[in-house]
Amino acid sequence: MGIFDRYLAGQLLVYFGFFSLVLVAVYWVNRALGLFDRLIAGGSNVLTFIEFTALALPNVIAVVLPVSALVATLYGINRLAADSEMVVAQTTGLSPWRLARPVLVFGLAVGLMVAVLGHILVPASRTALAERGAELSQDITSRFLKEGEFLHPGTGVTVYVREITPKGELLGLFLQDRRSPAVRTSYTAERALLVRADDGTRLVMFDGMAQSVQTADRTLVTTTFDDFAYDLAGLAGGGDGTRRRDPRELSTLALLRADAAAQRATGDDVAKLRYEGNARFSEALFAFALPLLALGFLMLGNYSRLGLWRQILGAVVAAVVLKMLGNVAETSARGDATLWWLTYVPPLLTLALGAGLVWHDTRGIGGLRRGAAA
Incomplete structure (x- = not known):
C-alpha cells in the first residue's frame, strides 16, 4: 500500500x-x-x-x-x-x-x-x-429469598416470606397457586426449605395448611399437614430439561x-x-x-x-x-x-x-x- x-x-x-x-x-x-x-x-x-x-x-x-x-x-x-x-x-x-x-x-x-x-x-x-x-x-431460590415482599416467580403464583434465617429457612410462608382454572390453592406454613433434587427444585413446607377452592361451585377444602413438598418445576418452565435451540x-x-x-x-x-x-x-x-x-x-x-x-x-x-x-x-x-x-x-x-x-x-x-x- x-x-x-x-x-x-x-x-x-x-x-x-x-x-x-x-x-x-x-x-x-x-x-x-x-x-x-x-x-x-x-x-x-x-x-x-x-x-x-x-x-x-x-x-x-x-x-x-x-x-x-x-x-x-x-x-x-x-x-x-x-x-x-x-x-x-x-x-x-x-x-x-x-x-x-x-x-x-x-x-x-x-x-x-x-x-x-x-x-x-x-x-x-x-x-x-x-x-x-x-x-x-x-434458580427459583433467588425469586423466593426476599423478606416481607409479595413475589411472583411464575404466572399465577404469589409467594410471601415473613423472615429468612441465616440457615436459609423460610419462616411465615404464604404461597398461592392460581395456574389451574378449575381450582385455586393457598398454602401457609410456619417454616419451609428449598430443596434441590436431580429432577428439579422443591419447596418443603412444615406445619402448615392448604386451602383449595373449586371455582365451579365455590367449594372450600382445607387440609392440614406436618410436611408437604411442592414441586417448583412448573415455575421454571417444566419439561424434561431440554430446550429448543x-x-x-x-x-x-x-x-x-x-x-x-x-x-x-x-x-x-x-x-x-x-x-x-x-x-x-x-x-x-x-x-x-x-x-x-x-x-x-x-x-x-x-x-x-x-x-x-x-x-x-x-x-x-x-x-x-x-x-x-x-x-x-x-x-x-x-x-x-x-x-x-x-x-x-x-x-x-x-x-x-x-x-x-x-x-x-x-x-x-x-x-x-x-x-x-x-
Whole structure:
C-alpha cells in the first residue's frame, strides 16, 4: 500500500471505530434498560446483569458494524473533500479506481470483522446466553429469598416470606397457586426449605395448611399437614430439561447441512436453517460492499460549496433500499430451500452498484474532480 492508501484507510478506520463505539453504546443502553428491569425484578444481582449484557454485545456489534462502515466512509470522504485533500489527491493523477483501493481495503477489514462475529463469536455468545438464561430460570431460590415482599416467580403464583434465617429457612410462608382454572390453592406454613433434587427444585413446607377452592361451585377444602413438598418445576418452565435451540446458535456448517439432527434441535425446517447459514456470508459481503457504494455516490455530481449532502442522502437511501430488498430475499429464502441463493442478491447488487458508480466516474470528470477544476 502507498502512503495515500495507508492514510485514507487509517482515517476511515479511526472514524469507523468512533462511530462503532457511539452506535454500540446507544444500542446497548436501549436494550440494557429493559434487561436490567427484568433481571433485577426477578431477584438477580448486578453481576448477573453485567454477565448478560456482555454476552449480548457480540450480536449488537455485528448489527452495528455495517452501519458504522457506511457512516464512516461518508463522513471521512466528505471531510477529506471539504478540506481539499481529496481534490489534491485527484490532481496528482490518481484515478477513481486508485482512490477506491484504500476504501476496498477498509471494506475488506470490516467484512472480516463481521464474518468472525457471525461465524464464531455470535453463535458462541448466543449459546452461552441461552444456557445461562436456562440456569437462571431454574434458580427459583433467588425469586423466593426476599423478606416481607409479595413475589411472583411464575404466572399465577404469589409467594410471601415473613423472615429468612441465616440457615436459609423460610419462616411465615404464604404461597398461592392460581395456574389451574378449575381450582385455586393457598398454602401457609410456619417454616419451609428449598430443596434441590436431580429432577428439579422443591419447596418443603412444615406445619402448615392448604386451602383449595373449586371455582365451579365455590367449594372450600382445607387440609392440614406436618410436611408437604411442592414441586417448583412448573415455575421454571417444566419439561424434561431440554430446550429448543435457536438456529443462530449452531455452527455455519451445521446450518448449511441442515440435517435431521439440526432440525430436531431447532424445530425449524431445511429452508430456515440454510438461510441462516448463508446469511452469515451475505452479511459479511454486504459490509464489504457498503464503503464502495458510499464512495461511488460521493464521486457523483457537480462541485458545490454546499457540500456533498445530496450524494450522502443518495447513498443512505440506496443502502436502506438494498437492506429492504434483503428482507424480501429473506422471506423468500426462508420459505423455499431452493431459493437460498437469493440471500446473496442484495450484497452483490450493492457491490455492483458501487463498482458501477466508480466506473462511471472514470468516463468523465466526477464531482470531486470538478472541485479541482473550479
